[in-house]
Amino acid sequence: MDFDDSPAEAAFRLEARAFLEAHAKPKDINSVGHGGGLVAGSEAEKQHVREAQQWQAVLYDNGWAGITWPKEYGGRGGTSVQQMIWNQELAKFDAAPGVFAQGIGMAGPTLIKHGSDAQKARFLGPMLRGDELWCQLFSEPGAGSDLAALSTKAVQDGEEWVVNGQKVWTSSAHYCDWGILLTRTNVDVPKHQGITYFLVDMRTPGIEIRPLHQITGIAHFNEVVLTDVRIPAENMVGDLNRGWGVTMTTLTSERTLIGGNAAITSADVIKLVKRSGRGDDPVVRERAAGVITQMEILKYMGLRVQTSISQGTAAGAVSSVLKLGYTKLQTEFNDFAMSLAGASGMLGADDDPATHRRAQQFLNQWSSKLGGGTDQVQRNIVGERILGLPGDVRADKDVAFKDIPK
Ligand SMILES: Cc1cc2nc3c(=O)[nH]c(=O)nc-3n(C[C@H](O)[C@H](O)[C@H](O)COP(=O)(O)OP(=O)(O)OC[C@H]3O[C@@H](n4cnc5c(N)ncnc54)[C@H](O)[C@@H]3O)c2cc1C
Known part of the structure; x- marks a missing residue:
């Protein structure tokens, strides 16, 4: 395979670069x-x-x-x-x-x-x-990895649906205009078959947004409580009770997005090493090479997933591999940055802003191991769908939602 740009790709790159430079x-x-x-x-x-x-x-x-x-x-x-x-x-x-x-x-x-x-x-x-900002109202206190266990209820009332329940870990809800919302609309069927997908205006009466504070000291996400929130019927996405299929599209896009969003570049790693003054240290050079190698692998894996999406074939479980690769890279890059910083990695923003920023990113790495499906859950997917290993135990799969012990 030839990884160099074709003439058309080189022209596109020049056009993109010129636009960005300007x-x-x-x-x-x-x-x-x-x-x-x-x-x-x-x-x-x-x-x-x-x-x-x-x-x-x-x-x-x-x-x-x-x-x-x-x-x-x-x-x-x-x-x-x-x-x-x-x-x-x-x-x-x-x-x-x-x-x-x-x-x-x-x-x-x-x-x-x-x-x-x-x-x-x-x-x-x-x-x-970018005029309207969106958040994702999926996770609940009792439904994270097992998202299909969600219990936020939507009941039809004429041309509207009335929603009651609680969402959690809702990133950016405090400044978003709209949300994608998963609700339970049928409790008499197994959990995956009674979910309906809605679009909700975040300014609808009955929506209360409460910040959640993280290890970094900031509050990136929220709890969202929905009390008698009325949603017009035309805001239902896909069919009634068929929301799980729609959700799969969202979740695959999320994993690909997280995995394909490796904002660190090789140039960043090299600058970091030069800034530390330890570019001649063989141990430092070896770790830097390891991080850069992982970045390159991820780049091509991302291309593979993007290609399947653009060709209309489901990226499926490969997006889980990509997401796992991304979280591993985050860990190795941040550990490396902190090892170069040494004791100054503990300094606050007022004493050494650049190192403090790295320390914040180090603390924030756990977010990506959980958000968009935890590392363990991604490994289950890879084990089952790519490696053909026996499936996880799913005792409630065929049980009506109302009969699942809560
Ligand atoms: C930074 C960040 C942003 C987020 N943003 C959003 C958002 O905008 N909207 C939203 O809806 N959600 C969001 N989430 C929630 C995220 O999707 C959930 O945290 C995630 O799905 C895990 O769910 P949980 O936290 O309930 O953990 P749980 O599902 O309770 O898991 C707890 C632990 O058990 C493990 N575990 C669970 N089931 C299995 C299994 N079958 N096999 C092996 N191990 C298992 C998990 O790996 C984990 O270690 C965000 C999370 C983070 C960290």
């Missing part, structure tokens, strides 16, 4: 940034969201938002290879797309595949332009 700031490994996140509701967070939205609008207006999204929905209609080239070029600049992960990265592909024409016309444009 519109974005180059990345600075020494910049303070926000490492593990920003304080919920703070002015710094509001500023970050505003800047991300402004940047997304620039991308949209210049035809660079949604490289692989169909042109009819405002995307570029590009290929997975172009997406990878874009990611490689973007990684050299200070322009993080994180604010749009649940929208453009997850809700968007789901609506493109399962949404009604009216939903596509209403939501995809503002989503891709």
Whole structure:
């Protein structure tokens, strides 16, 4: 296989690079940034969201938002290879797309595949332009890895559905406009068969958002309590009680997004080593080479997943391998950065902002091991679907939801 750019790909890369050079700031490994996140509701967070939205609008207006999204929905209609080239070029600049992960990265592909024409016309444009921000209301206190055990209830009332329940770990809910929401609509059938997928306006009366504080000191995610929240029937995605199939599209997009979102580049690792002044140390060189090798492997694995998605074949379990690879890389890179920092890794933001940022990222690495499906659950998927090992025990699979002991 030839990994060099074809003439057409090289032309695309030059075009992308020229656009980024004209519109974005180059990345600075020494910049303070926000490492593990920003304080919920703070002015710094509001500023970050505003800047991300402004940047997304620039991308949209210049035809660079949604490289692989169909042109009819405002995307570029590009290929997975172009997406990878874009990611490689973007990684050299200070322009993080994180604010749009649940929208453009997850809700968007789901609506493109399962949404009604009216939903596509209403939501995809503002989503891709960054005008409306989205969150994911899936996990519950009793339903995380076993997401199909969710119990937030939706009951039909005329042209509306009335929702009651509690969601948890809802990233960014405090500044989002819309949410993708999973509900239980039939308790008389096994758990996967009674779930319905909705789009909910986060400003609907009855939605209460409470921040959850993390080890880094910030509150990136929330508990969301829904009390008699009324959702118009036209906001149902896919068919009644068939939400699990729709959910699979969202979850596969999420794993691919997390796995394909390796924002660290080889140049970052080399700069880190040079900054430490230990570039001649053979142990340091070996660890740096190990991290860079993993990055390269992930890059091609990401391309494989992107290719299957763009060819319309399900990426399936390979996206779990990609996500596992990403979390392993995060751990090794952050451990390496902290070992180079030594005792100064304990310094606060006022004493050494750059090292403090690395320490925040070190603490934040556990987020990616859990979010989007834990490492253990990804290993189960790989074991069962790729290696053909015996399946996990699923005693409640064929039992009506109402009969499962809670
Ligand atoms: C940073 C971050 C952001 C998130 N954002 C969102 C969001 O925006 N929206 C949302 O809906 N959710 C979100 N989540 C929730 C995330 O999807 C869940 O944390 C995840 O699915 C795990 O669920 P849980 O926390 O309930 O853990 P549990 O499912 O209770 O798992 C606890 C432990 O048991 C292990 N375990 C569970 N089942 C098995 C099994 N069958 N085999 C082996 N081990 C098992 C797990 O690996 C884990 O170590 C986020 C989580 C994080 C960390």
